[in-house]
Amino acid sequence: MRLSRYVKKAAMGAAAIPLLAGCAGEQGTGGAVERAAERPASWTDLPVRTGARDVVHTDADHRSYKVRITVKSLVRGSEEDMRGARADEELKGMVPHYLSFEVTNTGRKRIPAAYMVDSNFALNGTDWARGEKVYVSGGRPGGVDLPCADTAPKTLAPGDSYNTCVTYALPKGVGVLSLTHNADGYLDEGGAVATWRVEGGLEAASAGLAEPGEVVRVRWDAREDGVLELPATLVSVRRGSATDLAGLDLGLNGNERRGIPYYVSVTYTNPGPKDLYTDQANRVRLLTEGGRQIQGKTPFVVDTKIPGCPSDWVARTIPPGDSVTECSIHLVTDDGDKPFAVGFAEAGRPGLVAWRAPLR
Secondary structure, eight states: OBOOSOOOOOBSSSOEEEEBSSOSOOTBSSSOOOOOOOOOTTOEEOOBOOEEEEEEEEOTTSOEEEEEEEEEEEEEOOGGGTTTSBOOGGGTTEEEEEEEEEEEEOSSSOEESGGGGGGGEEEEETTSOBOEEEEEOSBOTTSOBOSOOOOOBSEEOTTOEEEEEEEEEEETTOOEEEEEEETTSBTTSOOOEEEEEBTTHHHHHHTTOBOTTOOEEEEEEOGGGOEEEEEEEEEEEEEOOGGGGTTOOOOOOHHHHTSEEEEEEEEEEOOSSSOEEOOOGGGEEEEETTSOEEEOBOOSSTTOOOTTOOOOOSOOEEOTTOEEEEEEEEEEOOTTOOEEEEEEEOTTSOSEEEEEOOBO
16 A cells, blocks of 8 residues: 655755745854743643663765763644745645753763754654654744744753754654654764654554565566556565675675565556566565664675575566566665565655565
């Protein structure tokens, strides 16, 4: 079943889109701007698992700093909060979510541009798509102030802390699965991940999944033949071993080499009328309980054989009416995370079609 109307990929955090309607906070002061504001009844506290995580912040110059992030609260706002602001068309009808947290410099180096620490954060929806980071300023219609202001200082000395808030927007009807922080600074790369889950998020995400073995038609770009709708079936998700991949040229980074490989097999049927090239595996995503989308890896060597992951790694053609099973390798780098679903990123249509993962 379809999980989302959109999928956003971003480096160094989700896209920041300014809403210009006055001023709710001052960046660089190091302290919160105090305002008396009545909380609207439409705002809801979400049951996020709060607490501290020791993480590594990687800045735009690839310099690393040790920090402790303590999530304090997550509040779902209302569409009213967005109205009256000058915003991109894609934000209309979306719902803001206000994340409050504390940042502490636990290392020995002063952190420049301390406001960038939250760039390694992602808020993951129950459709496994990331929320849009939004800089909200000003007040709601009727004069009620917003609860969220970026109050990070320009720099952060060793041992110092600051409290701040970041706003994310999700489509109406999409819940929150988790918050994640990626130590590498690139949300799509395999790296050390800290996760704060939201109670009930997995249950909500599960409602939109097809069952293993169920045939789902997925849109795939056949290039000169246009977009085809291929009948596809998730066959299996198997846990592998790092030794299976020894000596293979997969282009793994250090964290991925220490990660756990999972082998995802999907069967596709050629609906015709022409031969079908078998290179659909690069559209498959392993979706984890922590809210991550993990793209697959395939060897660069012809005729590579991997136990538990049988596949033809070089594209070949399948006649109309015939089927092929392809396997992709997905590296889970977080010891506390595990597969929950398998998604297919469709051509010409944002979002994922996904199955529940039959883990073996």
